[in-house]
Amino acid sequence: SSPPIPPATPPKPAQLIAGANSSKNNRMAGDSGSEEVMKRLGDMDHLFPVQYQPPVLLQAMVDAGMPLADKVHQLCLDRATNLDPALMAKYGLTIEDGSVLALYTFDYGPEFNEKENLYRKLEGVMNARNVIELSQLKDVIYLLLRAMRKLPRVTNQRALYRGTTTKIHTDEKHYSQGNTVVWHRIASTSLDMSVTQQLITNKQTPVPNGTLFT
Numbered sequence: 343s344s345p346p347i348p349p350a351t352p353p354k355p356a357q358l359i360a361g362a363n364s365s366k367n368n369r370m371a372g373d374s375g376s377e378e379v380m381k382r383l384g385d386m387d388h389l390f391p392v393q394y395q396p397p398v399l400l401q402a403m404v405d406a407g408m409p410l411a412d413k414v415h416q417l418c419l420d421r422a423t424n425l426d427p428a429l430m431a432k433y434g435l436t437i438e439d440g441s442v443l444a445l446y447t448f449d450y451g452p453e454f455n456e457k458e459n460l461y462r463k464l465e466g467v468m469n470a471r472n473v474i475e476l477s478q479l480k481d482v483i484y485l486l487l488r489a490m491r492k493l494p495r496v497t498n499q500r501a502l503y504r505g506t507t508t509k510i511h512t513d514e515k516h517y518s519q520g521n522t523v524v525w526h527r528i529a530s531t532s533l534d535m536s537v538t539q540q541l542i543t544n545k546q547t548p549v550p551n552g553t554l555f556t
Contacts, residue, residue, distance in 0.1 A: 389480045396488075399442050402481035409450065409458055418444035439489035446486055468527035486528075502531040503538040504555040 396402065399418075403411040422440025430440065450458050457463060460482065467475045476483070496502065512518055532538050535554075542552030 389476060390484065394484070396481050396484045399438055399445070399482075399485055402485060403445070406479050406482050408460070408482075409454060414445070414448060414450075415441070418442070418448060433492050433494065435489065435492050438485070439492060442482070442485045442489050445482075465527050469525075471526055490528075496533070500533055501535075501556045502533065503535050504529055504531045505538040505542040505552055506555075507542055507552040509551070510553040 397405070400411065400415045403415055408414065418441040419437065421444040422437050425435075425440050429435075446460055448460065450456075457466065464479065464483070467479060510517060517523060535556075538554060539550060542550050542554060544551040
């Protein structure tokens with residue numbers, strides 16, 4: 343039998359407190375400039391105040407300025423309602439959880455800019471750690487992370503694979519053995535290397551043309 347799944351916990355809340363924190367921010371501003379300070383304020387633990395309570399998904403979508411929020415929410419709700427009830431119960435997933443997971447993979451289609459899709463929107467905003475745009479999306483982010491934490495974990499020793507279509511070269515400052523690299527966004531991975539290799543392979547030449555992470 344599979345090991346028990348840890349209970350879901352909300353992102354750790356934090357407050358910006360005058361004194362030590364403010365002096366730290368001042369040092370950061372002096373060392374790296376105000377842009378770096380704004381990026382630090384865009385880290386996840388600064389988005390959620392103590393005793394934060396998220397709104398329902400539809401309200402979170404409206405607050406985030408998502409196009410056709412009511413119609414898209416209904417489509418995601420319908421998809422969540424059709425999920426296997428036994429699996430939902432097994433992992434403690436609610437209809438709201440299923441809806442936000444469906445929203446993460448929802449595609450508005452060719453009539454809209456691709457950046458309107460939640461996956462692409464989060465990719466850009468979380469990478470940049472733009473505190474203003476993150477604040478607009480924080481409720482959706484919270485609901486999504488809460489649902490994801492209920493999904494089954496990878497508990498064995500198998501590797502996870504992640505591919506990018508960009509060639510990334512190793513250097514001492516970034517991707518070098520022993521360095522800790524933080525990606526400030528949600529990243530899709532696969533247990534199957536061949537799936538990732540397809541992503542980074544040029545469809546015209548069939549030659550890998552990107553970077554494979556394990």
